[in-house]
Amino acid sequence: MKLEHYIGGRHVPSQSGATFTALDPTTNEPYLEVAAGGAADVDAAVAAAQKAFTDGPWSTMPAEQRAGTLRAVAAAIESRDEEIAALECRDTGLPITQARGQARRAAHNFRFFADVITTMGEDVYRVGSAQLNYVVRKPVGVAGLITPWNTPFMLETWKLAPALAAGCPVVLKPAEWSPASASLLPEIMEEAGLPEGVFNLVHGIGEDAGAALVAHPDVPVISFTGESGTGQTIMRNAASSLKTLSMELGGKSPLLVFADADLERALDAAVFGVFSLNGERCTASSRILVQDTVYEEFVARLAERAARVRVGAPGDPATELGALIHPEHYERVMEYVELGSREGARLVAGGSRPEHLTAGNFLAATVFADVAPHMRIFQEEIFGPVVSVTPFSTETEAVELANATRYGLAAYLWTNDLRRTHRLAQSIEAGMVWVNSQNVRDLRTPFGGVKASGVGREGGRHSIDVYTESHIVHLATEDLPIPRFGAA
Ligand code: NAD
Numbered sequence: 001m002k003l004e005h006y007i008g009g010r011h012v013p014s015q016s017g018a019t020f021t022a023l024d025p026t027t028n029e030p031y032l033e034v035a036a037g038g039a040a041d042v043d044a045a046v047a048a049a050q051k052a053f054t055d056g057p058w059s060t061m062p063a064e065q066r067a068g069t070l071r072a073v074a075a076a077i078e079s080r081d082e083e084i085a086a087l088e089c090r091d092t093g094l095p096i097t098q099a100r101g102q103a104r105r106a107a108h109n110f111r112f113f114a115d116v117i118t119t120m121g122e123d124v125y126r127v128g129s130a131q132l133n134y135v136v137r138k139p140v141g142v143a144g145l146i147t148p149w150n151t152p153f154m155l156e157t158w159k160l161a162p163a164l165a166a167g168c169p170v171v172l173k174p175a176e177w178s179p180a181s182a183s184l185l186p187e188i189m190e191e192a193g194l195p196e197g198v199f200n201l202v203h204g205i206g207e208d209a210g211a212a213l214v215a216h217p218d219v220p221v222i223s224f225t226g227e228s229g230t231g232q233t234i235m236r237n238a239a240s241s242l243k244t245l246s247m248e249l250g251g252k253s254p255l256l257v258f259a260d261a262d263l264e265r266a267l268d269a270a271v272f273g274v275f276s277l278n279g280e281r282c283t284a285s286s287r288i289l290v291q292d293t294v295y296e297e298f299v300a301r302l303a304e305r306a307a308r309v310r311v312g313a314p315g316d317p318a319t320e321l322g323a324l325i326h327p328e329h330y331e332r333v334m335e336y337v338e339l340g341s342r343e344g345a346r347l348v349a350g351g352s353r354p355e356h357l358t359a360g361n362f363l364a365a366t367v368f369a370d371v372a373p374h375m376r377i378f379q380e381e382i383f384g385p386v387v388s389v390t391p392f393s394t395e396t397e398a399v400e401l402a403n404a405t406r407y408g409l410a411a412y413l414w415t416n417d418l419r420r421t422h423r424l425a426q427s428i429e430a431g432m433v434w435v436n437s438q439n440v441r442d443l444r445t446p447f448g449g450v451k452a453s454g455v456g457r458e459g460g461r462h463s464i465d466v467y468t469e470s471h472i473v474h475l476a477t478e479d480l481p482i483p484r485f486g487a488a
Helices: 039-055 063-078 081-092 096-119 152-166 181-192 206-215 228-241 263-279 292-307 327-342 395-402 418-427 460-467
Strands: 005-007 010-012 019-024 029-035 124-127 131-139 143-146 170-173 199-201 221-225 244-248 254-257 287-291 346-349 366-369 386-392 410-414 432-435 468-476
Touching: 005 039, 039 170, 039 199, 039 206, 063 081, 063 096, 063 152, 063 181, 081 096, 081 152, 081 181, 096 152, 096 460, 143 152, 143 206, 152 170, 152 181, 152 221, 152 460, 170 206, 181 199, 206 228, 221 228, 221 460, 228 244, 254 263, 254 395, 263 292, 263 386, 263 410, 287 292, 287 395, 292 346, 292 366, 292 386, 327 346, 327 386, 386 395, 395 418, 410 418, 418 432, 460 468
Parallel strands: 143 170, 143 221, 170 199, 221 244, 254 287, 254 410, 287 386, 366 386, 410 432
Antiparallel strands: 005 010, 005 199, 019 029, 124 131, 131 468, 346 366
16 A cells, blocks of 8 residues: 645645655555655645635635535444544554544534534624724644644544634645555545635655744644654644644653542543553553552552553454554553563562563553652653552642653542532642543644643633634724824
């Protein structure tokens, strides 16, 4: 199979002829050849998008009409959801049942933003009867979308849907480790009737194609999801062209379990929160903090459950934990596993490749107990099926531990004490807190993190804010006083 770019409505190879290969995570054999985009390809894609922006009709048509196309995109995704899930499963090693869920969510993203854009109003400010100030929202121009390899198709649509809803033509640069499912988008967009040049796709390595998109003077907004370090590089590189940046970055999210919580449900949430999506999840509950009076019991039950998490072929519907994306990432995760033992944490589950899976990037669900906050496995994002468990005794200590990393994406709080719930939910440094719940998304709410986990928010109207400029018109409805300089 060979993948090309999609620019101005045409499938094209790289102008340089360069390609790269994608690997099958269950064997690490190359299985896909992909066009490796460079600055010239990005220039062509931006020019096509810019032409679509200037010539219309996408950016100027009534919202209801754009929403109709977005709903058609959702339908086109739904009609291919098995194909999308199968491609994603092959490309990323995600278990097929979870890949199916992500494909459904991708369709939902388009329906949701079709609704947002048709129900959104614009603002009016009146100054008595003297002045009427109204705000119109204008699409900002060509949107550059740069996405990671975890749940690639869903995250691509999470940016595409609001950008298109807002009226922006787009250039999408998918992650080089997971290019496959994006290759279905051109066909989906054409079937839905999206005008030519509105959706453009450039594959390639981050430092080449991604960097060229970030540096491009005709791209006024970049929405990026990926590692915090990459986010820092992008901010530096975007400075010369003064862009709007939306940054959804890494995480090391705590899950706090108080002794009064429903421990069985807290355990379900802890296991699912860190081992679903292969642990390659920005909001993974990768640090579990447990009150000392129930600590040993919770660790023992967590270890027992982790040992029973079914690791296996991603395409097998019984599999709960598949193959990690890439041998380089696998090696990095395995280094953290070795580091955990060296740092003195207690390995109570997993820690190695399951015996029946001799090739590919497989790791058993891994639990380290007695993890101290100074340890690197407590501090750093591992982005794999590895969780650390740390005891606390008081509420104050729990908050200190929760806030003791540079990240602040999500937090999960398990307690049945109402007053403590509110106290803690507001003192934990995180963009999003879930109480007695797993990570259930409400797409209307602001999604994003604080500290090294992100800059800005997406979700609902917050996403539309990213892709539009507010344009204010001040209109005098009476004669307002004007100082008469030079009239005396
Ligand atoms: P990454 O930062 O390595 O790559 C993300 C994207 O950026 C890729 O498309 C890559 O090609 C591109 N890129 C790399 N260098 C670039 C550069 N110099 N200029 C422009 N683009 C560049 O991230 P990843 O390893 O693909 O994804 C995993 C990370 O993403 C984790 O840290 C995870 O927490 C984070 N993530 C965050 C969220 C969120 O919403 N906060 C969601 C999913 C993943």
